[in-house]
Amino acid sequence: MSIKKFIKQVKRILLLNNFEQKGKKKSLKILLEKLEARKRVLRKIPRKALTIKERKALKEEEEILSLQIKKGKKILKELQSII
Amino acid sequence: MPTLNIYKTIFIPITILLLFTALFFLNSYPNVSTILGGIALFLIGMEYMEVGFKAFSSGALESVLKKFTNTTPKAIFTGFLSTAIVQSSSLISVITVSFLSAELMGLSSAIGVIFGSNIGTTATSWLVSLFGLQIKISHYAMPMIVVGIFLPLFSKSNSWRGISSVFIGLGIIFLGISYMKEGFETLKNGIDLAQYAIAGYAGVFMYVLVGAIATVVIQSSSATMAIIITALATGQIDYTNALALAIGANVGTTVTAILGALKANENGKRLAVAHFIFNIITGLIAVAFIYQLTELVDYLAQYIGIGIDDYTMKLALFHTIFNIIGVLLVSPFISLLVKFLNTLFIAKGMNKGKPKYLDSSALVLPSTALVAIVMETKHLYTNAFDIISRGINLKKKNILSNMDLDAVIDDQYTYKAIDIDDFYQHWIKGIYGEIIDFTTKAQVSMPSEYIEELYKLKLANRDIVEAIKDTKHLQKNIFKYTISKNKYIKEQYNDIRKGLTQLLRTIESIKDSNQDEEILVLISKAKIESKRYDIISNGTLDRLIRQGLISNQMATSLMNDSDYAYNISQKLINMAQVLFIDINSDLRDFNEELTITDEEINSHIKDHL
Numbered sequence: 140m141s142i143k144k145f146i147k148q149v150k151r152i153l154l155l156n157n158f159e160q161k162g163k164k165k166s167l168k169i170l171l172e173k174l175e176a177r178k179r180v181l182r183k184i185p186r187k188a189l190t191i192k193e194r195k196a197l198k199e200e201e202e203i204l205s206l207q208i209k210k211g212k213k214i215l216k217e218l219q220s221i222i
Numbered sequence: 223m224p225t226l227n228i229y230k231t232i233f234i235p236i237t238i239l240l241l242f243t244a245l246f247f248l249n250s251y252p253n254v255s256t257i258l259g260g261i262a263l264f265l266i267g268m269e270y271m272e273v274g275f276k277a278f279s280s281g282a283l284e285s286v287l288k289k290f291t292n293t294t295p296k297a298i299f300t301g302f303l304s305t306a307i308v309q310s311s312s313l314i315s316v317i318t319v320s321f322l323s324a325e326l327m328g329l330s331s332a333i334g335v336i337f338g339s340n341i342g343t344t345a346t347s348w349l350v351s352l353f354g355l356q357i358k359i360s361h362y363a364m365p366m367i368v369v370g371i372f373l374p375l376f377s378k379s380n381s382w383r384g385i386s387s388v389f390i391g392l393g394i395i396f397l398g399i400s401y402m403k404e405g406f407e408t409l410k411n412g413i414d415l416a417q418y419a420i421a422g423y424a425g426v427f428m429y430v431l432v433g434a435i436a437t438v439v440i441q442s443s444s445a446t447m448a449i450i451i452t453a454l455a456t457g458q459i460d461y462t463n464a465l466a467l468a469i470g471a472n473v474g475t476t477v478t479a480i481l482g483a484l485k486a487n488e489n490g491k492r493l494a495v496a497h498f499i500f501n502i503i504t505g506l507i508a509v510a511f512i513y514q515l516t517e518l519v520d521y522l523a524q525y526i527g528i529g530i531d532d533y534t535m536k537l538a539l540f541h542t543i544f545n546i547i548g549v550l551l552v553s554p555f556i557s558l559l560v561k562f563l564n565t566l567f568i569a570k571g572m573n574k575g576k577p578k579y580l581d582s583s584a585l586v587l588p589s590t591a592l593v594a595i596v597m598e599t600k601h602l603y604t605n606a607f608d609i610i611s612r613g614i615n616l617k618k619k620n621i622l623s624n625m626d627l628d629a630v631i632d633d634q635y636t637y638k639a640i641d642i643d644d645f646y647q648h649w650i651k652g653i654y655g656e657i658i659d660f661t662t663k664a665q666v667s668m669p670s671e672y673i674e675e676l677y678k679l680k681l682a683n684r685d686i687v688e689a690i691k692d693t694k695h696l697q698k699n700i701f702k703y704t705i706s707k708n709k710y711i712k713e714q715y716n717d718i719r720k721g722l723t724q725l726l727r728t729i730e731s732i733k734d735s736n737q738d739e740e741i742l743v744l745i746s747k748a749k750i751e752s753k754r755y756d757i758i759s760n761g762t763l764d765r766l767i768r769q770g771l772i773s774n775q776m777a778t779s780l781m782n783d784s785d786y787a788y789n790i791s792q793k794l795i796n797m798a799q800v801l802f803i804d805i806n807s808d809l810r811d812f813n814e815e816l817t818i819t820d821e822e823i824n825s826h827i828k829d830h831l
Contacts, residue, residue: 166808170816173739202826203746204739207816214815 164218171211178204240265253405257449260401264445267395268309274387275308277380287317291331294556298549301338306345309444311475314339315493319583321590322489329489329560333496337553340472340500341545346444347468347538350399350451360400366393399448406456426466426512430505433470434477443475447541451534461533465512468541473505487581492563499559504548515544574605575649577656588672591664592805595679598657599686599801605649606686607726610790612640613693614700614719621726631719639701642694650690657683675805682800685793692793696786699779710771714762714780718787721754725791732802738809745799746818752791753823755784760827 181201186194240262247255286304291297305314318335321327327335370389373382437446447468454464476498508515519540520530528535552559578601584594611618612635620630658680665676696718703715728748735741757763763781766772772780799817803809809816818826 163811166811170738170742170808170812173737174742177739177743199747199750199826200743203743203750203818206818206822207742207746210816211812214812 164215167211167215167218171208171215174204174208174211178208256401256405258405260398260403260405260452261440261445261449263394263398263401264448265398265440265442267391267393267398268442268444270387270391270394271309272391274384274389274391277384277387287314287321287335288327291327291335294330294334294553297331297334298338298341298553301335301340302342303338305339305342309346309349311339311343311443314342315497316583316586317590319490319493319581322493329492329496329563330556332489332493333500333556333559334553336493336497337500337549340497340504341542341549343443344538344542344545347447347451347541350448351534351538360397363393363396363400366390366396399452402449402452403456406453406458421462425463426509429463429466430470430473430509433467434474435470436467437471437474438477443471446471446474451537454537455534461537462512462516464533464537465516465540466509468537469505469508469512469544472501472508472541472545476501487583488567490581490583491567495563495566496559500548500552503552504544507547507551508544515540515547519543575652577601577653577660580656580660585660585664588664588668591660591668592672592675592679595657595661595664595676596801596805598653598660599679599683602650602653602657602683602686603797603801605653606690609642609645609649609690610693610722611635611726612645613642613690613697614722615697615704616719616723621723622730627720627723630723631716634704639697642690642697646690646694650687654683654687678800682797685797689790689793689797692786692790696783696790699783703776703779708772708776710766711776711780714757714766714772715783718755718783721751722787722790724751725794729794729798729802732798736804738807741803741809742813742816745795745813748791748795748798749818750823750826752788752795753827755788755791757781757784 178201181197181204184197186197189197240258243255243258245255247258287300290300301314301318305311308314315336318327318332318339322329322332366389370386370391370393373386373389376382433446433450436449437443440446450459450464450467450471453459454461459467476494480494480498519536522543523530523532523536523539526539528539577598579594579597581594584590608618611621615634615636616630617633617635620633623630625633661676661680665673668676700715700719703711704719706712706715725748728744728751732741732744735744754760757780763777766780767774767777799813803813
């Protein structure tokens with residue numbers, strides 16, 4: 140067996156193929172969890188206690204988070220289809 | 223010791239000199255020639271081992287030294303273990319100095335590592351006594367060299383090449399020891415060096431001096447120890463004199479450290495002096511109590527199975543014991559030592575326009591070189607922050623406070639525009655030039671994944687410099703129109719100042735945050751915020767002109783300056799994305815894909831109109 144073939148076999152047996160993509164997927168999942176947790180925290184803030192300016196900033200942050208979560212989920216789906 | 227550079231520059235001449243001397247004595251004194259050849263082989267073997275371990279550990283050694291050195295006991299233990307394994311206190315010292323320069327390790331920890339490394343270096347004595355003399359190691363030398371030569375044929379990876387170098391190095395070291403031993407054995411038939419043994423303290427001082435000089439000349443305490451042990455094993459020197467020689471070798475090794483530190487930065491100097499003080503104190507204690515220590519060694523030897531007449535093993539034990547005693551006695555005073563060293567060498571970094579982190583010792587490893595460049599770029603940004611805030615007539619302390627934005631822009635820095643070119647020359651140009659030069663040197667030996675990071679850092683540096691240049695253009699009209707009688711143009715320029723203040727604050731928050739999701743939101747917010755300068759799209763310019771609120775000249779100035787403000791924002795946001803997102807963070811891979819795009823910003827703004 141040639142060395143290249145041997146390495147290929149080891150990679151296959153140890154499930155090391157797509158290792159990089161798997162690492163990326165894991166990182167993205169962690170990041171998505173963090174973004175969702177932040178969104179949950181923001182939702183719990185009582186709006187009545189805030190000034191108009193603060194309410195506006197909060198709304199903007201929530202919108203950014205929703206957008207990022209949506210984009211993150213799309214990338215995750217793409218990564219899952221590769222692996 | 224702490225500097226491999228000086229060792230490297232004299233390593234080759236010393237080895238060549240030894241080989242030539244060996245050739246010179248070949249006919250007249252063949253045994254002297256064998257000993258010298260053995261020493262040369264030993265040194266070459268050590269070099270191979272060091273290069274091999276550096277390639278083989280490929281970052282692991284650095285990670286261990288970075289992670290397990292946060293307390294002094296941990297640092298001492300890590301220093302001991304890593305040196306005992308890699309058999310090179312020089313390599314450990316070089317990594318320690320580079321970590322110290324890059325502020326990845328504090329001075330107390332670095333001193334701990336060096337102390338531990340001193341104990342670790344005694345492992346060579348044990349190896350030579352245990353394997354070098356008890357068994358016929360020359361039998362193992364050739365197979366090891368052959369394995370080392372053939373290993374790279376199976377894999378071209380750095381790790382395998384490293385392992386092969388370690389094999390070759392060990393094989394050559396074994397050969398060297400074997401030649402030294404053989405040389406001393408045959409020399410004994412002609413001259414008996416033992417007849418020059420001097421009894422009492424006179425002999426101790428004499429041999430301490432000889433040991434120190436030998437180490438200074440050979441530049442390796444391990445090689446000196448190997449000579450002492452083989453000479454002792456063949457009865458060429460007497461036991462007490464061998465102990466004194468070992469103390470001398472320990473003292474001599476610090477001379478190499480001091481010589482090397484002459485060209486190093488403050489950190490290198492501090493560490494070299496700490497090492498010097500430690501070895502001198504240890505040496506003095508060992509000399510003062512040499513007879514008591516000898517008794518202690520005899521006492522302990524029986525408990526660990528060392529025979530009463532096994533002098534080579536007893537010498538190895540003595541070498542370890544006096545280094546451990548040194549560490550135990552000096553360690554409680556590390557904090558005092560740190561204070562003393564900080565007073566002795568004051569950081570040159572006080573000078574704002576000079577690089578603080580680009581020490582040549584950091585170039586030894588790709589990871590430390592990269593950290594040094596990141597730290598220096600952050601330093602460059604700190605200086606740029608000062609210039610930009612002055613350029614837009616703001617006080618730095620106000621920007622960094624929680625003060626309301628209106629109050630920040632009201633509290634002006636000066637009444638007169640500053641000379642940004644002058645500030646650039648003094649605070650930026652030198653550091654920027656050094657970073658580019660250092661980057662060019664660093665990338666020569668860097669793997670591809672580091673090169674990509676290096677390229678991003680170069681762009682971040684360029685962004686910082688260009689943001690300053692844009693500030694220079696913006697400054698002129700900021701000073702002109704913020705004192706204008708036309709309240710509309712004044713309001714527009716103050717709005718630019720507010721926007722930039724907010725941006726600088728956001729970047730400070732990104733810099734201080736270690737939460738990926740927070741950084742991601744802050745970057746997106748900053749991008750949305752920078753769209754405020756698009757006064758053509760948002761209709762501000764049209765409204766001001768149509769209603770005749772500003773003159774045509776004011777309108778063109780405002781249009782150009784809004785563009786400069788937008789460019790400053792974009793460049794600083796790009797820079798922050800590279801510089802303030804940790805290289806190991808989950809965000810690093812997805813930052814560009816997840817942050818808000820121009821199209822999304824436009825639709826966001828449209829929704830909120």
